[in-house]
Amino acid sequence: MQTILVWDWPVRIGHWLLAGAFALAWLTGDSEEWRLVHAFAGGTVAGVVLFRLAWGVIGTHHARFTSFIRGPRAVLLELAALLNRQPLHSTGHNAPGGWAILALLGLGLLTAASGWAVYQEAGGEWLEEAHEVLANGMLLVVLLHVAGVVTGSLAHGENLVRAMFTGRKTGQPGEAIAGSRPLAALVLLGWAAAVAWWLAR
C-alpha cells in the first residue's frame, strides 16, 4: 500500500463548501437580521448537493455512488470488524460512511427545498416546522458522520480529515484516480453560486 490520489477537487471543495454552508445556515437560522445570509447559505447547500448527485454518476471512481454504496450485509460486516478491532480498509468511503453520505445529501436537499418554500411563503407554520425538523435531523447525521470519521481515523491510524484536504489516502497504486479535475471544481463553484443567488434573490 502507498499514498495515492483518491478524492478529486470537486469532492474536496464540495465537501468543505457543504460543511461551511450548512454551519452558516445553522447559525443564522433563528435571526431575521441574517435572513439573506441564511437563504444564500441554504442555496449553496442545494447547489453543492445537486452537483454532487451528478458527480456521483459521472465523477472519478471513488466519487461514484456505485463505488461506495453497498448493501446492509457489507455495512454490518464492517461494523462488526470495527467492534472486533480488526477494521477493514476501504480506499474510498467505507460502507456505513456511504449511507451517512446519502443521508446527508438527501437531508441537505430536503432542508434547502423546504427552506426555499418557507422563504416564498408557500406554506404555513407546518412548513416552518418541517424545515426545522429536517435541519435538526441533518445536524444529527452530521454529528454521527464526524464521530464516524474520528473513529475511522483512529481505527486505521490514518488522518481522514487531512485526506479530505489533500485528496491523498493509502491504497493500492491501481486504485488511484488519474486526475484531480480542477475544471469540474470551477464549474461546481460557478454552479453553486448561481443556484444560491437564484434561490436567495
Ligand code: HEM
Ligand atoms: C458540517 C456538515 C458536514 C456535512 C454536510 C458533511 C458531508 C459529507 C459528505 C457529503 C461527504 C462525502 C464526500 C463526497 O464523497 O463527496 C463527507 C465525507 C467526509 N467528511 Fe464530511 N461533512 C460535514 C462535516 C465534516 C466535518 C466537520 C469533518 C471533519 C471532522 C468532516 C470530515 C469528512 C471526511 C474525512 C470525509 C471522508 C470520509 C472518508 O474518508 O470516507 N466532515 N462529508
